[in-house]
Amino acid sequence: MALPPLVEPAAELSVDEIRRYSRHLIIPDVGMDGQKRLKNAKVLAVGAGGLGSPTLMYLAAAGVGTLGIIDFDTVDESNLQRQIIHGVSDVGTPKAESAARSIAEINPLVNVVIHNTALDRDNVKEIFSQYDLIVDGTDNFATRYMVNDAAVLLGKPYVWGSIYRFDGQASVFWEEHGPCYRCLYPEPPPPGMVPSCAEGGVLGVLCASIGSIQVNEAIKLITGIGEPLVGRLMVYDALEMEYRRIKVRKDPNCALCGENPTVTDLLEDYEDFCGAVSEEAQEAVTGSTITARELKEWQDSGKDVFLVDVREPAEWEINRIPGAVLIPKGEVLSGEALSRFPQDRQIVLHCKSGVRSAEALAALKAAGFKDAVHVQGGIVSWVNTVDPSLPSY
Ligand SMILES: [Zn+2]
Numbered sequence: 001m002a003l004p005p006l007v008e009p010a011a012e013l014s015v016d017e018i019r020r021y022s023r024h025l026i027i028p029d030v031g032m033d034g035q036k037r038l039k040n041a042k043v044l045a046v047g048a049g050g051l052g053s054p055t056l057m058y059l060a061a062a063g064v065g066t067l068g069i070i071d072f073d074t075v076d077e078s079n080l081q082r083q084i085i086h087g088v089s090d091v092g093t094p095k096a097e098s099a100a101r102s103i104a105e106i107n108p109l110v111n112v113v114i115h116n117t118a119l120d121r122d123n124v125k126e127i128f129s130q131y132d133l134i135v136d137g138t139d140n141f142a143t144r145y146m147v148n149d150a151a152v153l154l155g156k157p158y159v160w161g162s163i164y165r166f167d168g169q170a171s172v173f174w175e176e177h178g179p180c181y182r183c184l185y186p187e188p189p190p191p192g193m194v195p196s197c198a199e200g201g202v203l204g205v206l207c208a209s210i211g212s213i214q215v216n217e218a219i220k221l222i223t224g225i226g227e228p229l230v231g232r233l234m235v236y237d238a239l240e241m242e243y244r245r246i247k248v249r250k251d252p253n254c255a256l257c258g259e260n261p262t263v264t265d266l267l268e269d270y271e272d273f274c275g276a277v278s279e280e281a282q283e284a285v286t287g288s289t290i291t292a293r294e295l296k297e298w299q300d301s302g303k304d305v306f307l308v309d310v311r312e313p314a315e316w317e318i319n320r321i322p323g324a325v326l327i328p329k330g331e332v333l334s335g336e337a338l339s340r341f342p343q344d345r346q347i348v349l350h351c352k353s354g355v356r357s358a359e360a361l362a363a364l365k366a367a368g369f370k371d372a373v374h375v376q377g378g379i380v381s382w383v384n385t386v387d388p389s390l391p392s393y
Pocket residue numbers: 179180181182183184251254255256257258
């Protein structure tokens with residue numbers, strides 16, 4: 001299904017622009033008209049991270065006239081493995097500003113709008129309404145659902161992408177012409193079921209594979225060429241080197257864009273909707289949580305602590321808290337490792353950030369280890385507050 005161009009053409013291209021975009025101008029399907037539409041386009045990138053990096057760079061190079069960047073984060077060394085819009089000298093600076101500097105270097109003709117803030121229910125509609133198209137490179141479910149809901153409520157199309165380890169997905173959601181994200185995924189996954197890239201890792205180059213699909217779709221939507229990825233989901237497997245295209249239908253029962261919608265405005269709390277941890281874990285950690293500093297005090301005072309790291313072996317290779325033993329979460333949840341836990345020692349669980357250890361704590365308490373506790377913020381907090389000399393990830 002071809003769709004009309006999303007953006008009206010700008011009046012003129014300057015001599016500089018004609019020189020710069022000549023390889024576009026001589027493609028018949030793009031031509032002067034398409035390039036003028038790109039010049040007039042206002043595109044917002046949600047996130048200047050893994051997907052946002054290649055997306056912003058190619059949108060800038062392609063001559064999109066106005067590029068908005070929303071990101072509240074600062075550049076960290078661990079970002080540089082994939083977030084190629086940032087460099088070594090940008091570590092510690094806000095990502096939106098760092099990205100804007102790179103864009104100015106690629107194409108100074110682009111008008112960059114920096115939104116150095118977190119997207120939330122109070123600003124999302126106001127920010128989205130300034131743009132023709134949204135490109136979503138968010139890495140968490142709460143923001144993803146909020147982006148979808150705001151886009152549907154405003155009638156805006158958006159290009160969505162997601163990545164994890166060797167797998168990527170991309171689609172175009174446009175309520176007027178096809179399904180929305182909720183039609184595809186009506187419910188967020190149960191808390192703890194789908195790890196984030198920070199927890200599970202991602203192959204850096206996957207950002208380019210999926211980001212390039214997103215830019216490709218953005219250009220097609222703006223100029224009205226080709227078949228946009230509306231109602232279709234691209235699924236990419238980097239290990240098998242396979243792209244599959246799956247049809248996605250509009251769900252008449254969709255809570256947002258269905259025939260009898262139950263979601264008619266933004267939700268009060270998207271974090272709550274997606275749940276950082278399960279209810280069982282929430283209950284288990286109440287009154288059974290210590291800080292990294294408290295753990296250090298327990299160890300220093302000679303308390304008989306049985307410290308269990310419930311992360312995966314690959315993470316254990318990167319860093320570990322002295323005195324810990326490795327028992328991955330899965331072995332605790334399956335019951336397989338329960339015999340390794342002593343009855344007469346203070347059990348302390350930790351993971352990377354405190355989500356997995358909360359899940360493991362719930363299982364352990366259910367198995368009768370009532371006094372077990374977990375470390376809030378996990379080894380990340382240990383590195384930040386107790387031992388900054390440990391490598392972090
Ligand atoms: Zn829907």
